[in-house]
Amino acid sequence: MIKDIIFVIPPKVHLLDINGPAHIFYEAKEYGADINLYFVTISNEQEIQSSAGLYFAKLSNFEKFELTEDDFIFIPGIEFQLLSDSEFIQKSKAFLDWLNIQHSNGVNICSVCTGSFLLAESGLLDGHKCTTHWKYFNEFANKFGEVDLVNNRLFVVDDRLYSSAGVSSGIDLSLFILEQQYGPKFATDIAKEVVIYFRRSESDPQLSVFLQYRNHLDTRIHDAQDYMTKHLHTSFTLEDMAEYVHMSSRNLTRLFKKTTGITAGAYLEKLRIDKAIHLLADGNKVSYVANQCGLKSTNQLRALLKKHKEILPVNFTYI
Structure with missing residues (x-):
């Protein structure tokens, strides 16, 4: 000791x-x-x-x-x-x-x-x-x-x-x-x-996904990223997001990838994974976590976690 x-x-x-x-x-x-x-x-x-x-x-x-x-x-x-x-x-x-x-x-x-x-x-x-x-x-x-x-x-x-x-x-x-x-x-x-929401592990990255992919100056893409974060618990569509930032879906798809280096869908998955890890580590039920991440079922959540298992914390037990 x-x-x-x-x-x-x-x-x-x-x-x-x-x-x-x-x-x-x-x-x-x-x-x-x-x-x-x-x-x-x-x-x-x-x-x-x-x-x-x-x-x-x-x-x-x-x-x-x-x-x-x-x-x-x-x-x-x-x-x-x-x-x-x-x-x-x-x-x-x-x-x-x-x-x-x-x-x-x-x-x-x-x-x-x-x-x-x-x-x-x-x-x-x-x-x-x-x-x-x-x-x-x-x-x-x-x-x-x-x-x-x-x-x-x-x-x-x-x-x-x-x-x-x-x-x-x-x-x-x-x-x-x-x-x-x-x-x-x-x-x-x-x-x-000490009111720390989640204890991060040795394998976690220095910057969370909420800070990654934001090192750009395009206000419309920042607005789109903010929209995803704010509406993560809902089942919004690409069209919903495009309407919010006053762009066509096609143009938003193209500009998002050009500006951030990843697709809007990949960024959304990263947001969901990050939120799910935090909520699960805090003791929430899997069904509640799936709902808060905008997913339709616990099976959908587990499939998402398995897809990204290489970035999960060590000893993560929810898949």
């Missing part, structure tokens, strides 16, 4: 990267987990200003901790330009050396967002899989060629090295760790406590 969790507070830290996981483990303590939370600086500074301007104070120095295989270290993301500052990296060398010692002692080390860059600077990720925020994927790949970088994943686990894509995925990673340590019911109770 987890004993100590060390939250590293570097300069210009992103608040949710550190506060999100910290709150998850705080709630775990409230639910009876016998763990200790510590907040440390990687330098001699006792006051650290976050990227948002909020200050952290009364921090411990990382060097006072000698950890074991029961312990975890969380390294959050920071402002990206600081990670390219050679002076900052040099000042962090003692901390990076300490990370190596802790990992050799069996300690579990987790990075959130651009915290993966700092972890990679230690050399610990060489030869291992990891992920990072999608926005900085190319920069990471170019700088750390010895690391097996995995694209479009919420988090990756490899030899007690945990990396997550950023911001809210640090929360998903924390719940994953709690599930490993205390079981799925405990993790689910914590997720409900």
